[in-house]
Amino acid sequence: MKLLFDRIDEPGLCTREVYERRGGYESLRRALALTPDEVLKQLEASGLRGRGGAGFQMGKKVSFLPQGSMDKYLVCNADESEPGTFKDRELMQKSPHMLIEGIVIASYAAGTNRAFIYIRGEYVLQADILDAALVEARAAGYVSEDILGSGHSLSLVVHRGAGAYICGEETGLLDSLEGKRGNPRLKPPFPANQGLYQGPTLINNVETLSTVPTIIRMGGAEYAKLGVETSTGTKLVSVSGHVQRPGNYEIELGIPSREIIYGLAGGPPEGREVKCWFPGGSSSPVLTGEDLDIPYDFDSLAKAGTMLGSGAIIVVDDSTPILDVALKVAKFYRHESCGKCTPCREGTNWTVKMLERIDAGEATPMDIEIMTSVQEHIIGNCLCVLGDAMAMPIGSMIAKFREEFEEHIETARSALSYV
Amino acid sequence: MVARMSDTSPRVRGWDAASDLEKDPAVVPNPATTSVPAELRARIEEAMTRYPDPRSAAIPALHAAQEVHGWCSPEAIEQVACVMALTPAYLDSVATFYDMLETTPVGRHSVYVCTNISCSLRGADALYEAIRAAAGEDPELNVRSFECLGACDIAPMASIDGVYVGPLTTDDVPQLLKDIRAGQDVLPEKQLARRPCADPKAIG
Numbered sequence: 001m002k003l004l005f006d007r008i009d010e011p012g013l014c015t016r017e018v019y020e021r022r023g024g025y026e027s028l029r030r031a032l033a034l035t036p037d038e039v040l041k042q043l044e045a046s047g048l049r050g051r052g053g054a055g056f057q058m059g060k061k062v063s064f065l066p067q068g069s070m071d072k073y074l075v076c077n078a079d080e081s082e083p084g085t086f087k088d089r090e091l092m093q094k095s096p097h098m099l100i101e102g103i104v105i106a107s108y109a110a111g112t113n114r115a116f117i118y119i120r121g122e123y124v125l126q127a128d129i130l131d132a133a134l135v136e137a138r139a140a141g142y143v144s145e146d147i148l149g150s151g152h153s154l155s156l157v158v159h160r161g162a163g164a165y166i167c168g169e170e171t172g173l174l175d176s177l178e179g180k181r182g183n184p185r186l187k188p189p190f191p192a193n194q195g196l197y198q199g200p201t202l203i204n205n206v207e208t209l210s211t212v213p214t215i216i217r218m219g220g221a222e223y224a225k226l227g228v229e230t231s232t233g234t235k236l237v238s239v240s241g242h243v244q245r246p247g248n249y250e251i252e253l254g255i256p257s258r259e260i261i262y263g264l265a266g267g268p269p270e271g272r273e274v275k276c277w278f279p280g281g282s283s284s285p286v287l288t289g290e291d292l293d294i295p296y297d298f299d300s301l302a303k304a305g306t307m308l309g310s311g312a313i314i315v316v317d318d319s320t321p322i323l324d325v326a327l328k329v330a331k332f333y334r335h336e337s338c339g340k341c342t343p344c345r346e347g348t349n350w351t352v353k354m355l356e357r358i359d360a361g362e363a364t365p366m367d368i369e370i371m372t373s374v375q376e377h378i379i380g381n382c383l384c385v386l387g388d389a390m391a392m393p394i395g396s397m398i399a400k401f402r403e404e405f406e407e408h409i410e411t412a413r414s415a416l417s418y419v
Numbered sequence: 420m421v422a423r424m425s426d427t428s429p430r431v432r433g434w435d436a437a438s439d440l441e442k443d444p445a446v447v448p449n450p451a452t453t454s455v456p457a458e459l460r461a462r463i464e465e466a467m468t469r470y471p472d473p474r475s476a477a478i479p480a481l482h483a484a485q486e487v488h489g490w491c492s493p494e495a496i497e498q499v500a501c502v503m504a505l506t507p508a509y510l511d512s513v514a515t516f517y518d519m520l521e522t523t524p525v526g527r528h529s530v531y532v533c534t535n536i537s538c539s540l541r542g543a544d545a546l547y548e549a550i551r552a553a554a555g556e557d558p559e560l561n562v563r564s565f566e567c568l569g570a571c572d573i574a575p576m577a578s579i580d581g582v583y584v585g586p587l588t589t590d591d592v593p594q595l596l597k598d599i600r601a602g603q604d605v606l607p608e609k610q611l612a613r614r615p616c617a618d619p620k621a622i623g
Contacts, residue, residue, distance in 0.1 A: 002618070002620055002621055005616060005618050005620075005621035006621070007621070007622070008616050008618075008621045008622075009615045009616050009621065009622050071471070080569050081566070081567060081569065082567070083535045083536050083537065083566070083567035083571075084536065084537050084567070084571055085567075085569065085571075086569045086570055086571055086572055088569075089569050089570070090616060093612075094616070114471070120569070121478075121482070121517075121519045122519070122531070122565075122568050122569065122578060122581075123569065124581030124582075125581070125582070125583070125611070125612055157469050157470070159475070159478075159479070160478070160479065160482065161478065161517070162478050162481070162482065162517035162518070162519040162520050163517050163518030163519035163520075163565075164516060164517050164518060165566060165567075176478070177475060178472060178474060178475055179472070179474035179475045179476060179477035179478065179513070180474075180477070180513065181512055181513055181516040182516060182517075197471055197472055238571065238572070240537035240540075240571030240572060240574060241536070241537050241540045241541070241571070241574075242540055242541075245617055246537075246571060246572045246573075246574065246617070247572040247616065247617020247618065248572065248616060248617055248618060249617065249618045250618055250620075250621065264618070265617075282535075282536055282567075312571075314536060314537050314540075314571070316540060320424075320540065321423065324423055324424040324539075325536065327424070327426075328424055328428070328535065328536045328539055329536060331426075331428035332428065332535055332536070332566055332567075334428075335428060335429055335430060335431060335566060336566065338516075
């Protein structure tokens with residue numbers, strides 16, 4: 001079942017002409033014929049969970065926005081920066097009108113008149129394509145005053161970021177969009193009450209919003225029949241690392257993970273085995289080759305102690321030392337920590353130092369205990385989850401590959417000539 | 420065989436640079452005495468109209484100034500500050516936060532090589548070293564290791580002046596640099612823009 005990726009490579013799909021020929025903007029017309037409440041009911045009935053990482057029910061999020069005539073905002077999070085994730089890139093590049101249509105429908109349901117797409121600055125091509133599509137959508141009256149005579153008005157701006165992972169975190173994104181350093185804010189107040197420019201703000205991921213036209217077309221209840229009970233619909237999965245066919249695949253939630261890693265992406269190169277894999281970006285606790293039969297959906301992965309996250313599967317085969325994986329991951333979070341909270345700023349830095357000490361042969365087995373305790377002290381103790389995003393995978397690597405870490409300490413130590 | 424990943428991770432630049440505590444804090448530049456190129460002024464002012472709060476235009480404005488000056492130089496910052504009526508220090512604080520805003524002079528062509536996990540698993544560290552070696556001291560090139568650029572399907576990859584190319588091998592490096600230096604389309608057949616979706620059933 002292809003919903004988002006249905007004939008995605010059709011030439012010219014990024015233009016309004018081809019998109020409309022395929023039935024594009026029909027969902028918008030249908031939605032505008034309903035009341036905002038009825039649209040919201042459809043979104044709630046679909047069971048659609050956010051595709052950006054947290055997996056929060058989209059309809060519920062929309063319903064959290066207060067009623068009233070104050071300035072409310074909709075922000076599309078297109079700051080796709082979670083290592084291993086590249087699905088939004090493909091959607092925006094190839095089907096930008098689907099996203100715009102989703103944004104207009106969501107803004108109608110949420111009662112917002114101003115919307116922004118915060119796209120990471122590195123996505124130059126995709127931002128240019130979105131800008132061009134937006135010009136077409138404005139000209140056709142889909143993004144304008146009194147859209148198609150419905151009385152609903154919307155302005156939409158594509159805002160380009162400048163390279164900072166933390167701006168994918170919703171409150172960091174809001175600060176960045178206000179022209180500041182992208183430091184996360186203390187929550188509560190949550191963005192639904194006090195977000196952009198202090199106004200109620202709905203923030204959704206590109207894939208989530210791109211799914212909205214499909215939900216209106218199919219009907220929420222019909223959409224909810226796809227996938228499994230608590231993880232409805234289809235999901236784009238970005239598979240990368242040691243697989244033969246890396247890329248984006250659209251799957252129905254709940255299929256065995258093995259089918260994605262081996263069936264679609266071709267598995268590791270000949271003669272290699274899966275050593276570990278990140279099921280939802282580099283922030284998710286790793287699983288091993290023994291966990292390949294876990295169904296790929298939000299709750300099954302949560303039950304296995306990890307998370308679906310952004311749907312980015314990174315496969316590591318048995319030729320790679322676990323220490324290298326841990327170091328790469330830890331260094332990334334060290335670089336991207338905004339520095340606002342001490343546990344994250346110091347914890348990421350010291351974790352890198354301890355891992356380097358292991359590699360240099362200067363560690364003792366006690367360092368593993370200290371490192372584990374550092375991870376435990378980061379989790380839940382910061383304004384945002386960037387620190388947790390390092391602590392969770394590193395903690396899981398230590399737990400699952402402890403012997404290898406210990407071996408690494410010993411081998412590196414005995415390799416030092418002065419010992 | 421054990422394939423090790425080397426240390427090519429980017430660090431926050433200038434994080435340990437000392438501040439000059441003797442200097443007086445700069446105030447909002449005087450529009451009467453600050454000269455701003457007309458085109459840059461127009462771009463910044465246009466950006467400021469797009470948002471309910473004009474300050475939101477800080478990043479677009481710094482991007483524009485960087486295009487004109489090559490980096491966010493004190494002069495560039497002063498010009499943006501003048502048009503936006505902000506202090507240079509405020510804009511400095513913004514510019515130093517973001518990886519794509521350069522706060523030291525750099526080459527005209529940006530070469531961002533992704534060295535994050537997915538690319539490194541496929542040889543990005545060696546690729547980065549090879550590009551750096553081939554670039555040498557060329558003052559036109561700004562070769563940097565970069566965090567995940569969101570293109571792990573073409574790993575290992577690089578972004579050349581915003582154009583994504585991959586998968587690259589060290590054998591591609593001479594041609595890549597030749598294309599950059601000649602100012603022509605880089606490795607056209609390896610550009611992400613031309614790549615079909617991996618999902619076999621998605622093809623139209």
